Amino acid sequence: MSPMKSSFAMALPAVSLAAALLLAGCSGLPVSDEARDEARAPDPVSDEAQLAGPPKPAPGDGTQAERLLSLEDSAPFPDLAVTRHIPVGEAPENNDIWGRVRAGFTMPDYRHHPRVQPHIQWHQCRQDFLHRVTARAEPLLHYILEEIEARELPTELLLLPIVESAYLPFAYSPGRAAGIWQFIPSTGRHFGLKQNWWYDGRRDIHASTQAALDYLQQLNQRFDGDWLLTLAAYNAGQGTVSRAIQRNERLGRPTDYWHLDLPRETRHYVPKLLALQALVENPWAYHVELWPVPDEPYLERVALDGQLDLAVAARLAELDVEDIYQLNPGFNRWATDPEGPHYLLLPADRAERFSEGLAAIDPGERVAWHRHRIQTGETLSHIATRYRTTVAMLQQTNNLRGTNIRAGQHLLVPSATRPSSGYTLSAEQRRSNTQARGPAGRQRHEHVVRQGDSFWALSRRYGVTVAELTRWNGVAPGDPIRPGQRLVVWLPDGERAAEVAAAGPMPASLQHVSTRRQTVTYSVRRGDSLHSIGQRFRVSVADIRRWNNLGNGSLIRPGQRLTLHVDVTNQGSGT
Template identity: 55%
Template sequence: MKKNKPKGLGGVLLGATLLLSACASLDGGHAVQEAPLLAGADPVAKSTRLASQGETAAKPRPRINVAKPLADTSPSPTTDETIWGRVREGFGLPDERDHERVQHYIQWHQANSDYLGQVLARAEPYLHYILEEIEARDLPAELLLLPVVESAYRADVYSSGQAAGIWQFIPSTGRHFGLHQNWWYDGRKDIHTSTHAALDYLTQLNERFDGDWLLALAAYNAGQGTVSRAIARNESLGQPTDYWNLDLPRETQHYVPRLLALQAIVADPEHYQVGLWPVADEPRLALVDLGGQLELSVAAELADLSLDEIMQLNPAFHRWATDPDGPHHLLLPLDRVESFQIALAALPREQRVSWLRHQVRPGETLGHIATRYNTSVALLQRTNELKSHLIRVGDHLLIPTAEPSTQEVAAGRQDENRQASRSRTLHHRVQPGDTLWGLARTYGVTLQELAAWNRISSDATLRPGQTLLIRQAETAMAAAAGSTRGNVLTYAVRPGDSLSSISRRFGVRISDIQDWNQLDGHLIRPGQQLNLYVDANPRES
């Protein structure tokens, strides 16, 4: 296929200053550890580290039940009965399957034939939704596979450069494309908004490089400036300026071939004997407008889903409720939308978020009160229609309170993971398809550490049944769980609550609840208020 020649030097350098890279600074590449480009290497482009979800990395959160359970990932037929026929019809990237670098990654998938099926099974709830967005913009359908390269379709992974979400935006580029990030919410992890942002950015890059998608993808990985300068160098030397002839960072030289290898496999999975998860060509999710802030536990009840399922589909919300300032939307399984909307319309406004009444005491400020109730000063001001920080002793304030989700606790732990104070030893029994690189990513350690602990080389081939030693860092919070008091949350006991259920919900011990509240036994009553120390001082992210 003929390559489109990019703009000349003047236009290239001018455009290089306009946008940031999705996973990079203006001119730099991914600020991450480069993946080993060996036969046994994991195909994910970056070294990613699982963000803690209140569990160890060895125990991933349960998959949402809108997807079929992972079973056989043997190659699927190349018919149009699944979404893959539709994807093939929308292909728009050049077919480069014979290129040496593309062949390298095709062969990797052939040697690890279950990997792609497992990733696509995890991505199943999102695939039709994202493909619809891609088709609405008339973009190449292969972009549906880009999150496989970027994040293995994990919204809960962070690169060492703090790129996040399935499209791996760094904070600055996320903000540039309207992805809000605060204490409540991180739009980079919002499947809906981050997909729009990524497709916006990819469209701009494609236009910038005169319709050359390989150059656009290289710029998504390395930054516009890096690609533009490589083009300028080749122009000055009279050399070709297509992707394959540019002197680009090593990671970027292998980034585009990873995607093109997936294109080839999806085009003919039977030929390559690599399994595709059979995703039905039908909508699975819908975006629902909430009309205001809503507790996630309330949303789960209205949708007849578990809280884990709500958070899995909406990983951008870090706290117990949606952001007071928006966005006010949730992705929900399509078959739950109608009943959810009916139930939400009937829900009294005062029941969308739980509230407490606090009387201001001598010496208290809005900041003190916000910290005590695990909320923000701005929300207290908005809730109580305060135009300043001035409050008077004896005043009563309405306080929004609710049970913090497991994801909120995880958000606090993510910060503390960076300052781990001690480690624990795990033993992993190698399963078919396991690689050192994949296990390092799963357990949040480096490839070099994992190899050193087990006295093997970093490119060693693992044997099923082999046992590996893994040392995982634990946070200072985890080390002191149950003994160090963080922020106090006043929890109103609900009908059906018990000390046992509350202890599980908040991750604290029954004996601590009894101690904090001077309880002689296990008897509690609805409406009773309990003080719970559930989190270390949360910070704006």
């Protein structure tokens, strides 16, 4: 036996003892955000939700798990998920990407900080989580790492999407944040991420990575190169962090990240990344396992010169349609956006074959075309809905300046080459899949949205919570709903479902309530209490606690933002 093997064998009892002690302590750890995130099912994202980058949650808002609506629990490419194992306790060879990542670490080492240690311990107790996430992220890691290195940024940023989204390309939060970098609509638009019916740049791996790194660099300059403050600002917003610094300056207190009074989520957010830094630096020391990722390009960005049906793209690349969506989650529909971006991310070994095939096909084969004869009573909107396209696309294709059309005329309509079920991860199919899954023992009821409906009013009518209603439909509470939209409600039992069906349309009194109720975000002022806020807005303390997930002993502080559902007809002039 070699001296190395001998010493390792002698150390095994100590390692086993340490592991046993660790496992004994695992039962005392709280259920982590990551564990709840992974338990979520994949969501469909509503059309409106996709028009949204990150309102970061309000101070004191829920955990990361409560923010994420849509998470998958499997690697995007099952054929890649071969068993590759690093024996626990042994240092892996530096022949994969993780050695390169470690070499680029430049952030401070806080592995022994008391706010970092619990997150390290959680991973030690749930070793499967990091293994699953790194396996899922494998196709993206080399591509994103090269973008980080090209800007000479800390390679710890490669781990940030683990904290944000567990590298789930279709992650969507109740705060309307989408994609692996979790941009809300407004921030996404500010950094050039296009969002429309066809495409959401917040989920585009290439575009969102560029935007996230731009945003992080901008924040890092704002906070004089301090990466902990930069990360805090990425999570909570630079205004929140700046105000916390100014408050400490006035009080004569230190202004580093650890001494700032920040929202609860942000107090955990930075330590989570620092825990991942420690685990990736020394996985063998912490007895955790990283998925071995080859240090070689997996993805290549391939240029297109126009709109392309994603089923055609899959055929040319010899991939499943689902694989195309997983690598290009920014596309919402059956085809790429006719206005661009005109590129796809593809496995590097398929890129040349795809480009050759694309050049060889007739331009008319990129999308299917249908000659539609306009029927009496039809509008462009009706026709667009039928063929899963947009009015703007019909106007552009047919050189129409307005929306006036006549029965008997013909329109040239771009259409999908497969039925909608063939585009498994389009927004339509993701929504349908989510709406089909409900709690055991409940009965499915479909509600057609009417003028004046709101999630709050519907929750009151059906006796469910807004959180349940939005989760069942793969949307966020802040998403708009429109007349004619179909929402699924899972009712407690058949008797209740029969009552709802018999009741018919929503009572006019409740419709009136839905239109006069408005959601207000209130910033807590010095001297405020839940009682005084309740009196001011004529709502109960119990409702304020429920709307903001506040426990009975929760304190509120100046600057904290509370969500209130206010009857606007019952407010005084001083509100």
